[in-house]
Amino acid sequence: MADLNIASARDRHPAPDPAGQPPEPSWDLIELLFFAYRDFVGDPDEVLAKFGFGRAHHRVLHFVNRHPGITVASLLDILKITKQSLGRVLKQMISEGYIVQKEGANDRRQRLLYATPKGEALAMKLAGLQTARITRALRELGPGAHEAARRFLVAMIDASGRDDVLRQIARADQLRKAAHQAR
Amino acid sequence: MADLNIASARDRHPAPDPAGQPPEPSWDLIELLFFAYRDFVGDPDEVLAKFGFGRAHHRVLHFVNRHPGITVASLLDILKITKQSLGRVLKQMISEGYIVQKEGANDRRQRLLYATPKGEALAMKLAGLQTARITRALRELGPGAHEAARRFLVAMIDASGRDDVLRQIARADQLRKAAHQAR
DNA sequence: TATTTAGGTCAGCCATATTGACATATTTTG
DNA sequence: CAAAATATGTCAATATGGCTGACCTAAATA
Incomplete structure (x- = not known):
């Protein structure tokens, strides 16, 4: 097992690709990204499930919590999903008291979004789980x-x-x- | 803009958390992982769409191509999905000639999976897109x-x-x- | 021979996303 | 001011990719 890391550091890049041939794909980083990201987003899943929420709810709550007073349009822009997709999730989180909307002061068409204390608590708990993984990882390095x-x-x-x-x-x-x- | 990177390198970690308080989440890495991974898996989507495939097909094809002769059970283990979920996708890729099954030599119950030349070509094309992004990124660093x-x-x-x-x-x-x- | 294992399949359900069509309120513009 | 543009919300239909549960065959193994 110890051998795995040592040997691989040398072998990973066989050589600058022999002219003409398409370079060998970065299999290691491609696959590590897949596995690392899966575990990374997996941490919050258990907690979310207890609240009847999914990953879509997590993303919405996360960015609302990070950007208090964000407009619906900006949130759509960050998440790159449609109004309809956001709508379903947002409606739930508002009706269950995790997010509130306030009419914009300048532009009364806007519905500015804020996490409630309950919403913030959940957002922080989820961020805490992901931070724990990151901290653990960085500590090893x-x-x-x-x-x-x-x-x-x-x-x-x-x-x-x-x-x-x-x-x-x-x-x-x-x-x-x-x-x-x-x- | 230049300011953004310089200032942030210093400010990012305000201080070792004042005893007792929960440490501030790693907002930067949490969010960068989200955005980076989204773009990373987004590259293949266009290509896949032309073939009538989705991300599930990509994952299956990727690992079959990387592990010629892999068993169904091993593939399920890597992907962490159910037999039924795999079945739907696999059936399509077999019937459209991207993957073939061979009876196991030792254990004739096994259906060993292989990418066909057509399947390998697609897998390499997709891996190439993701590798291009990775190479671009590493070149900057x-x-x-x-x-x-x-x-x-x-x-x-x-x-x-x-x-x-x-x-x-x-x-x-x-x-x-x-x-x-x-x- | 009986049991376990490898794989396949049917049926139904859920979460999350999409497109397209409209509706309402408000702001901006000519 | 009237018309057009903008911000948001909503209904309906559809696609994708997961899930559980039940059940089946063929082959290996105890």
Whole structure:
């Protein structure tokens, strides 16, 4: 078993592809992404099931919690699903008191979305599970592993959407920090 | 924009959590995993759609191609789905000539699965798309990025399944290399 | 010979997504 | 102000990919 990691580090890239031939696929990263992501999203599933929710609910709650007051349109833009798909899930979470809507102050057509305390608690619990996995993983690796993972994942995102994603994360962090200090 | 990356590298981890308080979630990696994985699996979708296939077909074809002669039971074990779910997809891919079954030599109850040349061509095309994204990403990062990504992803997998996954990848690489040299 | 194993299949259900057609309220524009 | 555009919601039908439960055959094994 110990042999597995050592031998593979050398063999993984047989050689710069012999001119002309299509390069050998990155089987390792392709498959590791599959398995890692499956486990990563699997953690919250048990908890969600107890509430009668699924992954769609998780995603909605997550981003509403991260972006208090987000518009329906922005949420659709992040999730890249249709209004109808969102509608089904959102209606449930509102009627069960995990999310509330407030009329926009400037634009009264908007229904700004907020997690309720109950909603925030669930969102934090789910994020906690995923964070535990991440923390466990990073602890096994050297320092700089967080930054390396972050860089890799950013680079894996479509160039067209990359800046939006980074801006979005930075903005949510800012908001959260401000809210924290206000306590 | 340039500011985004520089500032964030410092601010991301405000401090070792003040004793007692639950640590702040890893929002960045949680969200980057979501966006990165979405784009990663999105690449093959267009191609698959042209063949009337979906992601389920992709997964089946991928692992059959990677593990020529795999048993139905092993495939179920990797995919963690039910026989019935696999059946529907597999039946289609067999009837359309992307996969064939051969009776096991030792155990004639087994139906060993193989990708046909047509199936292999499709599998390689899909793997090529995902590899292109990975290669693009790694090219932007320093050397060692492949290994760092690999380590991170391995560490993100459930400890219980990790060795199986690594063995599985190593075995498939071996087989492939052998088959290559035989040409 | 009896039991277990490998695989297949039918039927019904659920979750999540889609397209397309409309409806309502509000804001913006000519 | 009237007309057009925008933000949101909703109904209906459909596709995909999962699931459980029940039951079947053929082959291996105890």
